Each structure stands twice: as structure tokens, then as C-alpha cells.
Amino acid sequence: MVKRIMLWMSLLAGVYACNSGRQKPDVSAFSASVTTQRFDQSFFALDTNQLVPGLNQLQQQYPGFLQNYLSSMLGINPGDPQALAAITAFLRSYQPVYEVAKGVANQHLPQLEKDMVEMLRYLQHYVPGYKPDSPFVITTFISPMDAYEPFAIGDYGDVRTQNGVGIALQLHLGEQAQVYDEGKRAGVFFDYQTRRFTPATMLVNATKNLIEDAFPYKPESLTLLEDMVEKGKRMALLQRLLPDVADSLQLGYTGKQVKGCEANEALIWNFFMKNDLLYSKDPLINQGYLKDGPKTQELGEGAPGYIALFVGRQIVNAYLAKFPDTKFPDLMKMPARQLFEQAGYKP
Numbered sequence: 197m198v199k200r201i202m203l204w205m206s207l208l209a210g211v212y213a214c215n216s217g218r219q220k221p222d223v224s225a226f227s228a229s230v231t232t233q234r235f236d237q238s239f240f241a242l243d244t245n246q247l248v249p250g251l252n253q254l255q256q257q258y259p260g261f262l263q264n265y266l267s268s269m270l271g272i273n274p275g276d277p278q279a280l281a282a283i284t285a286f287l288r289s290y291q292p293v294y295e296v297a298k299g300v301a302n303q304h305l306p307q308l309e310k311d312m313v314e315m316l317r318y319l320q321h322y323v324p325g326y327k328p329d330s331p332f333v334i335t336t337f338i339s340p341m342d343a344y345e346p347f348a349i350g351d352y353g354d355v356r357t358q359n360g361v362g363i364a365l366q367l368h369l370g371e372q373a374q375v376y377d378e379g380k381r382a383g384v385f386f387d388y389q390t391r392r393f394t395p396a397t398m399l400v401n402a403t404k405n406l407i408e409d410a411f412p413y414k415p416e417s418l419t420l421l422e423d424m425v426e427k428g429k430r431m432a433l434l435q436r437l438l439p440d441v442a443d444s445l446q447l448g449y450t451g452k453q454v455k456g457c458e459a460n461e462a463l464i465w466n467f468f469m470k471n472d473l474l475y476s477k478d479p480l481i482n483q484g485y486l487k488d489g490p491k492t493q494e495l496g497e498g499a500p501g502y503i504a505l506f507v508g509r510q511i512v513n514a515y516l517a518k519f520p521d522t523k524f525p526d527l528m529k530m531p532a533r534q535l536f537e538q539a540g541y542k543p
Contacts, residue, residue, distance in 0.1 A: 220439050221321050228316035229331040230309045234301070235261060236336045236365055240294045244284045251283075260358040261335055269339040269355075286340075290366070293375050294338055297365035301336055304395040308334065308363075311399050318437045322524050323410060333360035334402070341366055341379045344389070347404065348413035349430045349505060350448055351389070351488045354401040356409045361402040367393050388490040388501065392448055400445050403437050404430075411528045418532070420482045420504075421474040425532035427486075428508025432516065433524050435509065447509075448488070453500035461543040464507060467495065515539035 242250040254262050266272045272282045316328045344353045353364035371391045379385050407430050444451045489501030515535050
């Protein structure tokens with residue numbers, strides 16, 4: 197039986213960043229071109245009385261996106277007799293969401309383009325040989341509110357596309373947006389999730405998508421330690437690709453939770469050691485540390501859910517501190533157990 201402990205958490209409010217001490221590499225030799233295509237505008241401009249010609253035009257304008265959007269995101273088979281009715285119903289029911297999203301997109305997309313250029317330069321530096329799409333295209337869209345899925349290092353609704361990333365605007369409207377109230381009442385998502393539904397997480401989620409695309413994650417038959425390290429590899433890369441982005445945004449924790457984890461890092465690690473959890477392969481046990489949630493029950497009320505992201509990243513950063521010349525492609529290939537043993541992680 198796992199012995200629970202109640203961690204003392206430093207309560208510092210707000211967004212918290214601890215990346216400022218890391219020296220940034222010179223990436224001026226790398227280039228990237230980023231542009232945005234507003235699929236959301238084109239889609240919601242469709243005339244529901246002329247859907248067939250409108251969709252045909254969209255297919256020409258967005259040949260690599262429309263089909264996947266309809267089938268994978270809206271769950272509509274274009275060949276189904278009820279497809280046009282389903283599209284019409286979605287357009288009408290999500291029109292209020294689109295109206296809010298327009299303002300958010302107009303305000304934040306110009307800066308997102310600039311930030312994506314900088315991130316892609318860092319990506320080329322840290323992953324030698326990586327070539328971003330040229331131009332790298334940000335495609336904005338709106339899909340159902342419940343199109344929110346777990347990925348290797350976070351839960352979100354944004355996607356990787358053929359030539360860039362897709363931004364699900366309905367999940368970036370700001371945590372106080374009224375359109376989220378109904379979803380919370382229905383249990384589609386919760387406060388700990390909607391506080392991440394901000395414009396600031398567009399860049400974070402897009403970068404996570406690129407990391408997962410470059411280094412696919414295979415969690416089969418891993419121990420808890422190995423799973424944490426594999427997540428930590430990707431989180432350590434994220435930290436370097438977004439050196440000016442707050443840790444709270446990268447980890448998905450609150451500022452209080454980040455400070456609490458740092459203040460209690462040794463206590464957290466001791467908890468895993470004392471309870472013999474590191475080599476557990478029991479999914480019923482492991483999921484409490486590997487899944488998103490409002491808290492990690494065994495660590496107390498102040499501990500964030502998905503504690504594996506923090507612990508795994510700390511282990512990998514300990515390794516990189518000892519072996520600073522390690523290239524990330526080599527790091528990703530290294531067996532997790534070997535990395536841990538060589539890291540000498542002792543918080």
C-alpha cells in the first residue's frame with residue numbers, strides 16, 4: 197500500500213518561470229518562415245444554402261486539411277447522406293464560439309507567428325538536421341469542445357498538420373470565457389483544464405506537437421521510472437525550445453504548484469523511493485502520476501496532477517548537467533534506465 201504524505205507547498209501566486217538562468221544559444225544562423233491561414237474564417241463564412249460549392253472551394257483552398265478536419269475533428273464522413281446537415285448544425289451551434297475566437301485570433305496570432313519563428317530556430321539548433329516546413333503554416337480552426345485528448349506530455353486539442361500546426365481556437369479563448377461554463381457543468385472539462393485554455397498555450401501546445409512528431413512516444417511495457425524519464429526527455433527539450441516561457445505554462449501547473457515542486461523536490465523523490473514505485477508496471481498505480489488531474493492524491497492537496505512531467509524533467513536535466521554535449525537525437529534514443537543510472541539524480 198502506498199503511504200501518502202502531505203507536502204508543504206510554497207504558495208506564490210501567478211505564472212512562474214525558472215528558465216531565466218539558462219544561457220540561450222545563438223540561433224541567428226538558422227532561419228524559418230511562418231505564415232497563418234485562417235481556416236476558421238473560411239469555414240464559418242460558408243453559405244449553408246450553398247454548402248456543396250462552398251466545400252468544393254474550401255477543398256481547393258485547403259487541400260491537405262479539409263478532409264481530415266471533417267472526418268477526424270468533426271466526426272463527419274463527407275460521403276454520408278447526413279453530412280451536409282451535420283455540417284450545418286455545427287456551423288450554427290458553434291457560431292457564438294467563433295465570434296469570441298475571432299477577437300482572440302486577431303489579437304494574438306501576429307505575436308504567435310514571431311514566437312514560432314524563434315522556436316523553430318531553437319529546434320534546428322537542438323535537433324541537428326531538423327528542417328521545418330517552408331513556409332511553416334499555422335492553421336486556425338474550431339472543433340467540438342470535447343476534442344481534447346491526452347498526448348505524451350500534455351492534454352490539448354491542437355494538432356500537427358502536413359505543413360505546420362493546427363490551433364484549435366475554441367480551447368484558447370481565456371479561462372474566464374463564458375463559453376466554457378456549459379462544458380464544465382456537463383463535466384466535459386474542469387477548472388484545472390480551463391485555466392490552460394488561454395492564448396499563451398498556443399505556442400506551448402504547438403511546440404509539444406512538433407516534439408512528439410519528431411520523437412514519437414511509445415509507452416508500452418515501461419516501468420514508472422522509464423515512463424517518467426521518457427516524458428522528461430521531451431519536457432527538457434521543450435524547456436530549451438521555449439526559454440522565455442513560464443514553467444507553469446510548459447508543465448501545465450499553477451505558479452504555486454511549480455514553486456511547491458521545487459521546494460519539495462527531495463521529498464517528492466523520497467516518496468517514490470520509499471514506496472518502491474520506480475519499477476512498478478501496474479497501470480492502476482502508475483496512472484496516478486502519469487495522468488493529468490487537479491492534484492496528485494498521494495502527495496497532498498498542493499501537489500499538481502501529472503507529477504511525472506516535473507520529476508522526469510528533473511532527472512533528464514541532471515543527466516544533461518553532467519553530459520552537456522549530449523545531442524537531443526542521441527538523448528531520445530538512450531534507454532531510460534541507462535539515462536537514469538548515469539544521471540546520478542539525488543535532489
